[in-house]
């Protein structure tokens with residue numbers, strides 16, 4: 133049983149011939165990904181990563197994760213964007229919904245908290261308060277090693293470690309994941325003697341979840357990273373096939389591009405499990421940064437159902453008709469609860485007695501799919517047999533490959549992100565960083581400072 137893409141609820145919006153006409157272009161895009169022969173191909177290390185990953189480093193990840201599990205109540209993962217979202221997405225998806233709130237006797241693995249993904253002083257100060265009372269370690273992750281948000285957070289957390297444990301023990305509690313030779317974090321790590329892990333040169337941030345970037349924190353939280361890699365490995369193998377039966381990322385990329393050309397330029401990633409919220413955040417970065425350029429692209433957004441059916445549901449059903457939905461459906465829940473009959477049916481729920489909560493969730497999914505397609509919102513459904521490490525590995529590889537193919541069909545370089553520099557340039561100038569003197573004067577005038 134593997135991940136399955138169900139396009140049945142999209143067929144009324146996309147005619148067979150539209151897919152036929154797109155096929156030659158889609159096939160070319162697929163070949164460009166398989167052969168690493170398209171724009172940005174210096175960042176296509178992720179294509180073979182599930183097979184060619186560094187096995188020595190993988191063993192070291194397993195070893196370090198054990199050490200952190202033994203000596204820390206809590207791991208702080210410091211990183212932003214591609215150096216954060218993948219780890220959080222997998223950890224949230226596969227852990228207990230309330231993992232950080234479980235009592236010590238019920239919690240088997242360290243709590244995981246995150247830092248360096250915003251510049252909120254209050255968040256940082258609150259985190260320091262939490263850390264006062266626990267044993268903790270820090271995994272600082274930055275490919276460039278110079279990103280402002282994680283660099284500030286790490287500076288503060290390093291001080292907190294030193295004041296709690298002293299210089300020497302603090303160094304043993306810091307794990308740095310960064311470039312193999314370049315950047316400020318690499319220099320610092322070599323100088324201080326931190327345990328380090330490598331982000332390969334040919335893997336960009338948003339495609340890095342299956343490198344040490346994701347694997348170390350994921351492993352610390354007790355998730356089977358061997359199965360995660362196995363899922364991605366099997367998906368890679370299957371998606372090397374050209375036929376549309378096997379190559380579901382190709383089919384998904386084709387539908388997305390046909391829909392885009394018909395004015396459906398907003399994609400909502402939908403889930404029915406709160407644990408998948410960060411999969412959506414990861415997805416939004418993956419597709420947003422890869423496709424949103426040259427004034428083109430589908431805007432990736434997300435909703436959590438049934439929660440957001442009570443808020444965004446109105447717009448989706450009835451608002452501007454530029455939306456399509458991609459739903460991640462978990463076919464078998466990890467846990468389920470039977471709804472019991474009550475002597476007095478005051479809440480009117482006895483008609484559900486004997487049914488399970490997931491049965492209701494499933495009917496909500498089916499009913500919503502019909503309602504939304506009636507409302508002219510095409511639905512693509514990704515079925516995952518279960519929410520486990522293996523199927524999540526498949527899902528990650530499915531989205532990565534679909535994103536690359538889709539970007540090539542769209543005619544963009546899916547592996548660069550020139551647009552993210554604009555805010556940084558302005559921020560550095562306003563902060564008075566050396567080299568930005570001229571811009572500082574111009575910006576301050578514009579801001580009337």
Ligand code: PA5
Nearest residue numbers: 213214215274275276279337338
């Ligand atoms: O995908 C990207 O390039 C970004 O999201 C980066 O991953 C993010 O800015 C973090 O960069 P770095 O790992 O260099 O700190």
